[in-house]
Amino acid sequence: MEHILELKNIKKSFGGVNVLNGIDLRVEPGEFITLLGSSGCGKTTTLRIISGLETPDSGSVLLEGADVTHTEPNRRNVHTVFQNYALFPHMNVEANIGYSLKLRGMKKPEIKSRVKEMLELVQLTEYGDRMPGELSGGQRQRVAIARSVVDSPKVLLLDEPLGALDLQLRRMMQIELKRLQKKLGITFIYITHDQEEALNMSDRIAVMRGGLFEQIGTPGEIYDRPKTAYIARFVGSANILNIGGKCLAVRSEALELKKDSEGYISGTVKEKSFAGGMLRIAVDTETCGEIVASRHGIDSPLMPGDRVGITWADGAAVEVEP
Amino acid sequence: MLLPLFIFTIVFVLGPLVYMVVLSFLQRAETWGVTNEFTFKNYLNILEPVYLSTFVESFKLAIISTVLIILIGYPFGYFMAKLTAKWKKRTMMLLMIPFWTSSLIRLYGWIIIFRANGVLDKILMALGITEEPLKVLYTYPAVVVGMIYALLPFMIFAVYSSAEKMDWSLVEAARDLGASRMRAFLTVTLKMTLPGLLSGIILTFVPSMGLFFIADILGGNKVVLVGSLIQDQLMKAHNWPFAAALAVVLTVITSVMIALYRKISGVKELEGIV
Numbered sequence: 001m002e003h004i005l006e007l008k009n010i011k012k013s014f015g016g017v018n019v020l021n022g023i024d025l026r027v028e029p030g031e032f033i034t035l036l037g038s039s040g041c042g043k044t045t046t047l048r049i050i051s052g053l054e055t056p057d058s059g060s061v062l063l064e065g066a067d068v069t070h071t072e073p074n075r076r077n078v079h080t081v082f083q084n085y086a087l088f089p090h091m092n093v094e095a096n097i098g099y100s101l102k103l104r105g106m107k108k109p110e111i112k113s114r115v116k117e118m119l120e121l122v123q124l125t126e127y128g129d130r131m132p133g134e135l136s137g138g139q140r141q142r143v144a145i146a147r148s149v150v151d152s153p154k155v156l157l158l159d160e161p162l163g164a165l166d167l168q169l170r171r172m173m174q175i176e177l178k179r180l181q182k183k184l185g186i187t188f189i190y191i192t193h194d195q196e197e198a199l200n201m202s203d204r205i206a207v208m209r210g211g212l213f214e215q216i217g218t219p220g221e222i223y224d225r226p227k228t229a230y231i232a233r234f235v236g237s238a239n240i241l242n243i244g245g246k247c248l249a250v251r252s253e254a255l256e257l258k259k260d261s262e263g264y265i266s267g268t269v270k271e272k273s274f275a276g277g278m279l280r281i282a283v284d285t286e287t288c289g290e291i292v293a294s295r296h297g298i299d300s301p302l303m304p305g306d307r308v309g310i311t312w313a314d315g316a317a318v319e320v321e322p
Numbered sequence: 323m324l325l326p327l328f329i330f331t332i333v334f335v336l337g338p339l340v341y342m343v344v345l346s347f348l349q350r351a352e353t354w355g356v357t358n359e360f361t362f363k364n365y366l367n368i369l370e371p372v373y374l375s376t377f378v379e380s381f382k383l384a385i386i387s388t389v390l391i392i393l394i395g396y397p398f399g400y401f402m403a404k405l406t407a408k409w410k411k412r413t414m415m416l417l418m419i420p421f422w423t424s425s426l427i428r429l430y431g432w433i434i435i436f437r438a439n440g441v442l443d444k445i446l447m448a449l450g451i452t453e454e455p456l457k458v459l460y461t462y463p464a465v466v467v468g469m470i471y472a473l474l475p476f477m478i479f480a481v482y483s484s485a486e487k488m489d490w491s492l493v494e495a496a497r498d499l500g501a502s503r504m505r506a507f508l509t510v511t512l513k514m515t516l517p518g519l520l521s522g523i524i525l526t527f528v529p530s531m532g533l534f535f536i537a538d539i540l541g542g543n544k545v546v547l548v549g550s551l552i553q554d555q556l557m558k559a560h561n562w563p564f565a566a567a568l569a570v571v572l573t574v575i576t577s578v579m580i581a582l583y584r585k586i587s588g589v590k591e592l593e594g595i596v
Contacts, residue, residue: 051498052497052498053494053497053498072497072502073494073497073498074497074498074499074500074501074502074505074506078498079498079499080495080498082491082494082495084489084491086489086491086492086494086495087495088492088495088496088509088510089492089514090513090514099496099499099501099509100499100500103499103500103501103505104500147499148499151500
């Protein structure tokens with residue numbers, strides 16, 4: 001099976017600071033793969049190297065098997081949806097979307113009909129002659145996507161495309177993007193620091209940290225079998241417990257608290273808080289620091305200061321690398 | 323609050339302008355001053371070949387100077403906008419320093435450079451590039467260099483202030499969408515910096531029509547511009563009405579250019595002159 005995109009041992013540093021420390025990635029055609037990580041982990045640099053806006057210090061980028069490491073960005077069949085959308089402010093929506101077609105020397109009527117199709121696809125039929133400055137954030141977002149997929153690139157790179165939108169619009173756009181990707185069959189490489197977004201949308205997630213991929217896997221694998229303590233914390237908001245020389249990740253909802261009992265570990269209730277339909281109980285433990293248990297419901301009989309024993313069901317604890 | 327501004331504008335801008343226009347329709351007196359007789363003669367006079375050719379010459383020099391200033395100033399302003407903040411400040415400083423000295427004195431500096439066996443000739447001969455002194459002073463090229471020297475900073479500042487505001491991710495977007503460096507420059511960068519470039523053109527073209535002292539000092543009597551003509555008519559020939567008519571025509575030409583600029587760029591303020 002040929003990979004549509006392959007990164008081989010990519011390294012990159014800026015002014016003596018290592019940003020990428022040798023990353024490898026293989027992407028299947030039509031895949032939706034998310035690079036997940038907090039800011040500064042190197043995910044944007046990875047994207048810029050794939051698009052050609054940046055050249056790696058070493059390693060190679062293969063597109064459909066061909067080495068494009070040093071190919072100019074305009075000669076790669078890859079487009080980017082930029083974080084700030086980067087719509088051309090001096091062109092109307094139609095001209096923005098038709099830009100790449102015009103560069104390819106396509107005839108005007110043909111461009112017009114392609115652009116019209118795109119406007120329908122992103123549900124902006126009425127907005128062709130508007131200027132980008134006259135659009136809302138969500139509309140600009142859709143224009144940016146339409147502009148990047150109009151000439152059917154092999155791979156679409158999306159750099160936190162929903163970052164500037166409010167929560168409700170984000171949810172809607174997540175669904176819309178996923179639908180669009182299925183329909184167009186274009187490979188998506190998607191950047192986000194939002195683990196929920198990554199889990200919702202991706203076929204596979206590559207968790208990045210310190211310029212390396214810490215784990216690459218399906219959302220289920222990443223969520224249920226995190227490889228490291230960092231991923232368990234970052235993706236699953238799990239508690240990391242050091243017990244008997246082992247590092248265990250247990251998600252907060254799997255923790256059972258029993259008053260005045262021993263359990264696997266024990267501690268003192270520190271505080272209770274209610275957020276997002278969940279009650280969160282913070283417990284100071286002697287051996288593992290502060291841990292958080294959560295459950296559905298508004299309140300629990302436990303009070304701050306209570307001694308509790310903490311247990312969990314078999315299989316709820318996953319051993320991870322520290 | 324606006325009243326003082328109105329009064330100031332009327333007294334110092336509108337007043338002289340109206341006076342100039344009125345003057346341009348009057349007759350020259352036999353001895354000194356003007357008589358209150360209405361006439362178009364002054365304007366018809368401009369159509370005389372000798373005066374008309376002065377306008378054409380001025381236009382030609384202004385166009386040559388402006389084109390050269392664009393070729394030097396645009397890249398300068400463009401790359402200046404890409405410097406780090408520290409180097410931007412330093413470059414800006416270097417560009418400002420000459421303005422602390424009278425432009426007349428700086429022009430005399432060019433005389434020292436350009437005159438026969440001056441600095442330029444000595445350098446060229448020492449390097450073995452020329453055998454004989456070039457004697458650049460009092461030639462057309464000397465005037466062009468003087469124009470460029472005097473007006474280049476305005477172009478640089480205008481382009482710089484436009485390029486400074488430029489969102490460079492737009493160029494990346496263009497490249498990403500398939501534009502070569504050249505196409506990205508033409509379709510994005512140039513369009514985005516057009517207001518600066520146009521105001522730079524206005525700021526260099528308009529003054530270069532009138533900077534008579536550059537032509538006088540570096541060109542001797544060989545290059546006569548509209549500015550020099552006005553000055554001569556006013557100070558030497560004492561023909562005030564004709565000088566006024568020449569000035570009105572020059573004002574109209576420049577006003578038309580500024581109106582054109584506004585129309586093309588859609589910008590109401592000239593960029594680069596804060």
